[in-house]
Amino acid sequence: MSKKKISRRKFIVRGALGTAGTLAIGTYLFRNSIRRSIAGMANTADTPYMGNTKTPIIWFETTAENNIIFHCPKVEMGQGTFTGLAQIAADELEVSIQQMQVIHAATATGNIDSFSTGGSTSVSGLWQPLRELAATMREMIKGEAAKKLGVNITTLSVRDGIISGGGKTLSYAEAVKDVTDWEIPNTPVLKNLKDYKFIGKPIPRIDLKDKVFGAPIFGMDATMPGMLFGAVVRPSSIGAKYIDSDTSEAENMPGVVKVVKEKDFVGVVAKSRMEAENAKKTIQVNWDIEKAWQTKDIEDMIKVGNGEPIVIQKEGKAKSILEDDEGIITQEYTSPIGAHAQIEPNGAVASVEENKATIMMSTQVINFSRKEVADRLGFDEEQVNIIPTYLGGGFGRRLHTPNAIQAAILSRAVGKPVKCFFDRKEEFQNDTFRPPTHHVLKAKLKSDGSIEAIEHNVSSGDVMFGSPLVPKIAFSIIGADVGAWRGGMIQYGKIPNYRAISWRVKLPFATSWWRSLGLLANTFAIESFLDELAIKTGKDPVQFRLDQIQDDERGHRLKEVIKAASNKANWKDGVTNDRAMGFAASTDANTPCAHVAEVSIENNQIKIHKVTCAIDPGIAVNPDQVRAQCEGSIIMGISASIYERMYVEDGQLRPVIYGPYRMALMKHAPKDIDVVILENADAPGAVGEPPMGPIGAAVANAVFRLTGKRLRSLPLELS
Amino acid sequence: MKISFNINGLPKTVEVDKNTPLLWVIRDILNLKGTKFGCGKAACGACTVHIDSEAVRSCSYAVKFAEGKTVTTIEGLGTEENPHPVQQAWIEEIVPQCGYCQPGFMMATAAMLEKIPNPTDEDIDNNIINVCRCATYYRMRKAIHRAAALTNDSSNPLNS
Amino acid sequence: MKKKHLGYSMLLLIISVGISVGVTYSNPKTSDYKKLTSANTEKTNSDKAFNKMMDVLSHKRCVNCHPSDNYPKQGEDSHKHLFGIQRGTSNHGVPAVKCITCHQDENNDYSGVPGAPEWSLAPESMKWEGLSRIEIAHSMLDKTKNGNRTHEQVMHHLTEHALVLWAWNPGVNAEGIPREKPPIPKDEYIAAVKEWFENGAIIPEE
16 A cells, blocks of 8 residues: 655644544645546536535544534534435544544635525535545544554554454554654555445434433524624615615614624614613614515516526427427416514624624535635635534525625624614515526427427526625626526426527626426426327326436336336326326436325415425435425425415515515414335435426426316415 | 522522613523523513513523522423433434524413323413424424323332 | 584484495485484484494404404405414414414514514404494394303403403504504593493394
8 A cells, every 4th residue: 555644734633622633634635535426427417516526624523422513514403414425434434323423614724615505405415525635534543543542554553443353452632642753555445335334324314312301503593702792784675786875773772782884884882782772773774675565566677588598408399399389388486575584583603802802603605605704804715714604404505695794894803792683574574585487398299209309598687696605707708697696597308409598687686596496397398298299199197208208217217106106106197086196207417206286276365285296305414304305395385385475565575574475384284295215326315306397397287186277386276 | 689589499690781681691600501592572482481480481581580580491490310300201212403492482381281281282382382494393393291100100210 | 402402413414324325315305404402412422432343343443353264364455364374272372383483472563473462353242354344243242152151241251351452552564664553542442441341231133
């Protein structure tokens, strides 16, 4: 085994956490790993993991109790990433899952994904690099143990972080103690899948107990010594720009420490949250509001045909065939503005001193939050430490974090730590919404009932281009908004002629990432249309789909989930005992998923009794959490498809509270969700978003069978 | 104003504006962070606690009304060593995802089971009306039935 | 004296027009005026008081909690209470979602949740939602429906019960916007209720 001696400088050895020794495997090692990972992903639509490969960083620490602290570069927002990544690390580290502790990596010490946590890429992106890092660390520790035990490394065996050899044993904690120079081996050969003890097993979430016993783990729970409370005035009107404000009353309110006026916002710092909020209410802000927007204005903008079209998919002669007047089937579909409505509001606890800033917060963009704060404070990025907390829901809402800047500014103004959060109305009115969409689907059928040509046009507000994460230049490079057309391409490759066209609309309010991006709306439109075509041909909608899918690997995996879902649900087209089944399928980020929804109409309301879901994430690192993500996606998708809608009235986005913003509650959730997991690929893929795709269409297709009425607008409303 | 009440078995006196929502007293003064702020409008239920055994949304409860009363928060419902049946069921069914709303749901469930030891699905639909954005409702329903079974199972050490 | 009577008569006319939506008064050819007797006058006073009282009792601040089904109503548009809140077996909600889960003894300006002592729904027998003013009045005096209350007890409920009088202190909604109050000032309403009962609690003909 060739070994490369590297200096101690490349690792960080810390005693502060009470750790026996800290191994920061990054730098050099990680660069190779990430390169292979990117190469491996070039064939898929997955976003590779984009970690820091430059500076020394901590991945794992061994504690005196012989546990491993894993500094996770991805945040835990409910998707189960901490658990899945702990399983992956434990298997190659040769420790038990109970020995794994996972914390969020802070920007000051950890390896932070330079992009984000999102897009269902956390486990898939780290699958290869994390196993290689863990295996390398295992070999490094074994190397030290061999020296201390005075035996050859090849004679050592490891179990649960205990190294045995030559009749003696040594714990990892003992092996790494006092080591200053490490030898790094070439990347070891990884274990065979079947030899993994934790990967592939339904390990209970490792954050389960904290979450059941009310541990203070969220951004909202964070505190710092001497902390004060801030409140910032945020606008209610679309496009409102801060001009100035009258704060005379606020300055004399009880508990107020300071009123802070900036060029772009005004805030107040007080001794308690209520005092800050009470003072904030008295501040009169002069806003520059260009126009009092109405829902109709937005609907008029979101229309296929407005703006510049970008062809995102093209095969054969769809355009010329569908220009014919003869026998063209055309339908239109729409989806509304959607709010994130995550329960933990946005905010941060910030402490800004003369030359450093520390921020504790829920964020999906740790590095970006750091950059924004550093830029505003005039600091170098290294002077700002973002300490991520657990997220009380993400869903894309925490990819934009001006709240970190506001807390930092308030802290600097008073010279003390400040906690500053949104209230709920501000959440609803200052969200980065899921954009509304308008879809035009066209098709021509052959005489044998197969599809000769199909075209999907989608008009959408920005998703990716609406995000400050994405440089403005991206539009000229990429052209179409990949977020807006996620799920918008035709997945039925046997159709000889198909096309997909994206129409970009810039809306007057922020629209951006929302769990699954365009997938929810695009799949609703395409899969509803497929159902309409199937009915026209008189074919069974499941068979109709199977007949149009190509025979390559992607097609094979999609066919398999379609068959699995329909078989498990005992698929039957038609109404039985006042219930009907609806079917839909989609492939998102290389993960195919199919749903059968079993629906009835009760008191003129859509009632969903059961959803059978088949999903193929390639490898299910944690089958229980794959199920959990499917269940959650399905119900959240039902919520978005049947109940949720923001509207615009007299310049304001409304509603501003749960309740009027209707969401699925316990009584709306199906009592039965049956998840079938297939594993037809050799690496884990996306899980958290793909199951949101087909649910809207599956329900709408069932409703058609019950009522004869085709609902082509989300949210689905019977009358 | 000084207000005294019992919280999680301990007598506490706080000096605070009498109209301060109990939620902020619990979180910021008593430093019990398990009770969550979600909306401040008694709409989402994340702040649910028990006051004299009734489920109450603490964001909409002026602290002055707590005078002389008994308040229980998620921290006082059970502990890792001595979990409440609802918490045990939540663990067994692996309910939480992001986890933020879960204390409110568990408190609402515990209050319901006090009054309806064997809830039907309809009881659950009518009584558990909090909001969970991760939409963990499917597992919650299973956990609620399991908690009821744990509570009613006399062989369970929890019930001794 | 005569002048005053005329004044009452004019008022009554205006109220009548208001009630009957002006159907028969649109284009009178001749005057229907009849000289008032003392019996007329008493009736007029009583009816006037009745109408004032009913302007209040038929207002959403009252009717929202006198539903004809098992769901409280809320808001200026009297929509079904959000989150499917129900009457429950004792008019105080279901076991884990009682009125007191959110509503306390006074309004909460922070949350915008209204409150008053004994916050609850009126019993099913006292359903007013969808009833005419006359029907509400009959229901209110009907011992089989009003909780076996005498006229005096009903009068006390209407003029002294904190939950009823909350209507004039309805607080702000979730957005901090004041709720609409009944159209008659509280003191005037209380005086009208007392006058109506003292005049024998006579319910006008439909």
